[in-house]
Every structure is written in C-alpha cells, then in structure tokens.
Amino acid sequence: MNLESGTLAPGTARCPAESTQEIIARDRVPAPAWAASESYEYLGSADVSKDRYIDPAFQRGEFDRLWTRTWQMACREEHIPEVGDYYVYDIGPYSFIVTRVTDTEIRAYVNACLHRGTKLKPSGTTGFANDLKCPFHGWTWNLDGTNTSIPCQWDFSHVDQAKATLPEARVETLGGFVFLNMDPDAPTLADYFGPEIMAHFAAWKLENRYIYLHVQKSYPANWKLVVEAFQEAYHVGDTHPQVAPANGDVNSQYDVYGEHVNRFISTLGVVSPKLYGQYSEQDIIDNFTMGDSSAMGGTKPQLQEGERARQVMADMFRGLFEKAANTSLAHVSDTELLDTYSYTMFPNLYLFPGISLPMIYRFRPDARDHRRCIFEVMFMRPVPDGADRPDPAEPEILRDDQSFMESVGMDPGFGKILDQDTDNLYAQQEGLEASAKSGITLADYQEIRIRHFERAVDKYMALPPLPLDGERMRRP
Numbered sequence: 001m002n003l004e005s006g007t008l009a010p011g012t013a014r015c016p017a018e019s020t021q022e023i024i025a026r027d028r029v030p031a032p033a034w035a036a037s038e039s040y041e042y043l044g045s046a047d048v049s050k051d052r053y054i055d056p057a058f059q060r061g062e063f064d065r066l067w068t069r070t071w072q073m074a075c076r077e078e079h080i081p082e083v084g085d086y087y088v089y090d091i092g093p094y095s096f097i098v099t100r101v102t103d104t105e106i107r108a109y110v111n112a113c114l115h116r117g118t119k120l121k122p123s124g125t126t127g128f129a130n131d132l133k134c135p136f137h138g139w140t141w142n143l144d145g146t147n148t149s150i151p152c153q154w155d156f157s158h159v160d161q162a163k164a165t166l167p168e169a170r171v172e173t174l175g176g177f178v179f180l181n182m183d184p185d186a187p188t189l190a191d192y193f194g195p196e197i198m199a200h201f202a203a204w205k206l207e208n209r210y211i212y213l214h215v216q217k218s219y220p221a222n223w224k225l226v227v228e229a230f231q232e233a234y235h236v237g238d239t240h241p242q243v244a245p246a247n248g249d250v251n252s253q254y255d256v257y258g259e260h261v262n263r264f265i266s267t268l269g270v271v272s273p274k275l276y277g278q279y280s281e282q283d284i285i286d287n288f289t290m291g292d293s294s295a296m297g298g299t300k301p302q303l304q305e306g307e308r309a310r311q312v313m314a315d316m317f318r319g320l321f322e323k324a325a326n327t328s329l330a331h332v333s334d335t336e337l338l339d340t341y342s343y344t345m346f347p348n349l350y351l352f353p354g355i356s357l358p359m360i361y362r363f364r365p366d367a368r369d370h371r372r373c374i375f376e377v378m379f380m381r382p383v384p385d386g387a388d389r390p391d392p393a394e395p396e397i398l399r400d401d402q403s404f405m406e407s408v409g410m411d412p413g414f415g416k417i418l419d420q421d422t423d424n425l426y427a428q429q430e431g432l433e434a435s436a437k438s439g440i441t442l443a444d445y446q447e448i449r450i451r452h453f454e455r456a457v458d459k460y461m462a463l464p465p466l467p468l469d470g471e472r473m474r475r476p
C-alpha cells in the first residue's frame with residue numbers, strides 16, 4: 001500500500017500499522033458488538049471555515065438556532081433522587097430548573113418568573129424545594145408547574161392564574177442522564193441519537209454508575225475548539241508524549257453514527273505506531289502512566305517470555321476493578337477494561353463508557369465570551385452491589401490560574417494531560433484569530449469526528465432562529 005501515491009479513493013487511507021480492531025481481536029475475553037464494529041464515513045476534504053470559532057456573532061447565532069433545538073445533558077438522575085430535588089441547568093442565556101415532580105417524572109422549567117422575570121433559583125445551584133417561589137414579590141408555583149400564589153391578586157385581574165403555568169423544556173432520561181430539549185417539535189431522544197447508539201447505551205448500563213469526582217474549569221477557547229481537542233488522538237504524540245509508549249494513537253479507530261454521535265477507540269497496552277521498534281513489551285508496562293496510577297496496584301509486573309503487555313494489563317485491571325467494585329467482571333471484555341472509548345453526543349455531552357477511564361465531559365459555551373468554554377469532567381464508578389447509591393460529588397471549581405494538577409481528587413497524571421490540552425487551546429484560539437487562512441484543514445480519517453461535529457453545527461446554523469416560545473412550551 002503506497003499512502004503517498006494518491007491512488008486510494010478519498011477516505012480509504014488508514015494508518016498502515018496494526019488496526020484497533022486487529023488489536024482487539026487478539027484479546028482473550030472478546031469484545032461486545034458495540035466495540036467490535038466500525039462505522040466510518042467519508043464526509044469530504046474541504047477546509048472548515050474559521051468564523052465559527054472567532055466571531056462572537058456566530059456564537060450568538062448558535063444560542064437561538066442550535067441550543068434551542070438540540071438534546072442536551074442537563075444533569076444525572078442521581079443529582080435529583082427525591083421529589084422536590086432540583087438542579088439548575090444553565091446554557092448560555094438560558095436557565096432551567098430540572099426537578100423531580102414525582103418518583104417517575106422529571107420536568108425542566110424555564111428558570112424565570114412570569115411576573116417580572118426574576119430567576120426563581122440562582123444559576124449553578126442544586127437543592128430541595130416544596131414549591132418554586134420567586135424571591136422578588138413571592139409569586140409561587142407548585143412542583144407540577146401550576147401557579148399557587150399571586151400576592152395582591154386583586155391587582156392582577158388581567159392575569160389568568162390557571163394559565164400562569166411555568167413553561168418547560170422537554171425531558172427524557174437515558175442511561176441515568178437527564179436530557180432536555182427546548183424545541184416542542186424536536187425528534188424524540190431515541191430518534192435523535194439513532195437505534196444503533198440506543199443499543200450501545202443499553203449495553204453500557206450507565207444508570208448503574210454514580211459520579212464520585214466532579215471538576216469544573218473555564219477553558220480559554222471557543223467551546224467547539226475545546227470539544228474538538230478531545231476528538232482525535234492525532235495530537236497525542238506531540239502534545240502528550242508521556243503516554244505514547246503505552247497507547248495506540250495514530251492507529252485509533254474513528255466512527256460516525258447518524259447526525260449527532262461520533263466516537264473513537266484508542267487502545268492501551270500497545271505502543272504508538274510512531275515508536276515501533278523502540279519499546280519492548282516490558283517497556284510498555286513500565287511506561288504506563290495514563291489515568292489512575294494506582295490502577296496498577298502500585299506495582300508493575302515483570303512479563304514472562306512470550307507474554308503480551310496488553311493481556312497482562314487486562315488481567316490485572318480485571319482483578320483490581322473486581323475488588324474495588326466488589327463484583328465479578330469475568331464477562332467484561334479486555335477492550336472495555338483497557339481502552340479509551342469516547343463518544344460525542346452532540347452538542348454538549350462527551351462520554352467515556354469504558355471501565356478503566358469512566359468519565360463524562362460536558363462542554364458549554366460561556367454566554368459572555370465566545371472565546372471561553374465551561375468544561376466539566378465527572379468520573380463515574382459502578383454503584384457497589386447491594387449498596388445504596390452514593391450521593392454524586394459536588395463540583396470542585398478551579399480558578400483560571402489553577403492547574404488541573406491542583407485538583408484535590410484528580411490523578412495528577414491525568415491532570416497533566418488536561419493542562420497540556422489547555423495550553424494548546426490558548427494557542428489555537430489566538431492563532432486562528434491571527435491566521436491568514438480562512439479555515440482549518442482536517443485529516444480525512446483521524447479528524448472525521450471534527451468534520452462530523454461541524455456538519456451538525458452547520459445544519460442547525462442554516463435554520464432560522466428559534467426563540468423560546470412560552471406559549472408553546474406550556475402544558476395544555
């Protein structure tokens with residue numbers, strides 16, 4: 001195969017090294033269908049325009065075209081376990097009180113009083129309430145959204161209290177996540193993600209996990225640049241050279257599913273193809289640094305003749321995770337234990353459903369600054385067998401001048417990786433503004449997720465604005 005000849009059809013070129021599926025196929029405990037499959041699609045090679053990252057008007061357009069039409073992760077169900085618990089989800093100028101109304105029903109009310117607009121609950125808060133009372137003049141709503149009190153009602157004969165119910169976004173739950181959508185005409189969540197992804201969710205059982213660590217920080221770049229910094233492993237060799245001796249990178253697998261979901265699979269316990277011939281199987285184990293360093297139990301095993309580092313690590317992870325979760329993982333595949341599976345669920349959720357690095361990223365634009373993004377990372381653990389579900393961790397909010405390595409609960413090796421990505425994002429945002437080029441150039445294969453993500457952005461940006469409509473968002 002001659003990759004330089006230009007004789008291959010566009011989109012068919014692949015790293016000539018061992019592929020992700022070939023690596024997985026040699027594992028002892030085989031991969032499930034959601035892992036042992038590919039779904040790449042060539043989507044063209046044209047540059048993507050850069051105004052989307054640097055023009056504040058573009059971000060303003062996103063707020064009333066994209067964010068008012070898409071399914072967004074608002075919180076986890078464990079954030080609001082009891083009737084009356086609420087979680088305020090803020091996105092740009094919009095704010096919603098996501099609250100449990102009954103044991104089986106969650107609603108998301110527009111967080112604004114129908115009198116003179118005051119936020120009913122402060123942004124960024126969680127709590128418990130028997131009813132929703134405005135702090136300004138005391139208008140009050142039941143948890144079911146019906147108005148129960150208009151003080152001095154004699155002065156509001158023009159207000160029909162029966163019709164003064166709180167407008168609400170649509171809500172659906174999946175895998176323990178609460179999603180909302182402000183568009184009354186949006187497709188269902190299942191149609192939005194598509195049947196293949198719904199099957200992946202069913203296999204992951206993420207509803208059986210809880211958040212044990214939650215860290216939030218403002219990133220110095222447009223939200224889409226930040227999402228896209230995590231959508232390829234092409235940058236690993238130059239940005240995170242410390243992980244390359246134990247991770248596949250340029251031979252990672254990239255998939256797209258419909259309009260709103262894409263993923264990559266990056267293998268662990270193998271050496272980067274860029275470093276072939278420089279590291280032995282023992283070196284792979286000795287160089288393993290990604291993620292929680294205590295995952296190796298504090299010791300690094302010595303390989304016997306003919307043993308593969310990847311298999312020894314899989315067996316070791318299995319034992320350690322079984323002990324930690326107090327549950328059998330005999331049927332969990334090696335790839336689920338070892339590898340990085342990352343899914344972008346357009347627009348704000350980025351999911352790692354694997355076992356060794358089980359995380360949620362959430363990305364939200366900063367309403368005041370198109371050059372900043374609110375980034376959150378949440379680490380998940382299985383709820384131990386037979387135990388009550390622990391409360392989710394409170395977010396630890398880092399200041400701009402704080403490094404991820406300063407986070408109290410985060411593994412410093414992982415914090416270092418996020419700090420390295422942060423440095424790139426400063427430089428990329430400023431570089432795009434300085435650039436004499438009108439767009440960004442993307443690899444056909446390794447950067448397909450970025451092209452796919454921007455294609456979804458373009459789809460929504462081509463639609464007319466959809467402002468929130470309190471009448472249409474109100475229950476009959």
Ligand code: FES
Binds near residue numbers: 113117137
């Ligand atoms: S603004 Fe809410 S009661 Fe007046």
Ligand SMILES: [Fe+2]
Binds near residue numbers: 230239417
């Ligand atoms: Fe990175």
